[in-house]
Amino acid sequence: MSGADQPEGTARRPSRQRSAVLALLDDLDGFSSAQDLHALLRERGDAVGLATVYRALQALVDDGQVDVLRGADGEAAYRRCSPVHHHHLVCRSCGTTVEVADPPVERWARQIAAEHGFADVQHQVEVFGTCRACTTAGPVVS
Amino acid sequence: MSGADQPEGTARRPSRQRSAVLALLDDLDGFSSAQDLHALLRERGDAVGLATVYRALQALVDDGQVDVLRGADGEAAYRRCSPVHHHHLVCRSCGTTVEVADPPVERWARQIAAEHGFADVQHQVEVFGTCRACTTAGPVVS
DNA sequence: GTGTTCATGAGAATCATTCTCGCATAGCCG
């Protein structure tokens, strides 16, 4: 219901590159930009072309194995995530992310849409804050 | 709590350009990109430089008179909106927007954040769907 | 094996947004 998935009857051909991107995301905790992932892969040794990193990420997002978030600066950030619908609680300071289930919001979104006659509903919910660790460590000096 | 506001003791000098941008947004219904707004102003006769459109929009967002949304393509979309906290119900097909109040989500976000020890919470909620008019008119042919 | 199809990668192209910098203008003071 989100991505364009893969056209019926076609298979996605496996590749070292796509596996490498997914494996890297498995080792990472927070969200990372495509550019960062590309740089990390290069450091790691198994290099992947930048264009391919983008293609792999798009494929993974379409397959629901990775989800994407748009930062305030418009740069896309990717993160490996569980395939069931959920939302994120993100630390504004260190990027730590918690996946949260959301029955109430789910219900609320459906209801508000129905009240206004909207069909085929999707919603996008992200909660930002400062995690306990960062709060303790003290605010960033500017 | 969102924008960087205006540094204490400084005043924002009024200008024809900023007024024009705001006035245009008043006449529009859905969300519009900076580029679109720039083109519309040009057609309208009272032209404004593109860079200035961006500056004006930033200022208006900081002042809370306009809010901004990032589309899936990363392009920022702006819309005049009421100054009280609210969320949007957006038609995926025609762009029509409804502002919705959200006591339940508000509570839910605060609670979920508290449960995980997050402080200084913000949230970002958008609901997308197909409005009644567009559902009736039939889906877009692709 | 052999021909077909899909994936890759280097670099060019796109394109929204931001920056630069010379100029216009508003607000201020005497």
Next chain:
DNA sequence: CGGCTATGCGAGAATGATTCTCATGAACAC
């Protein structure tokens, strides 16, 4: 009313993430 200065403006250049192009290589079907 003239100067003085901080601020806004605009045209074009610069930036930078993402996408496109196209030639090459790997996977698949038979």
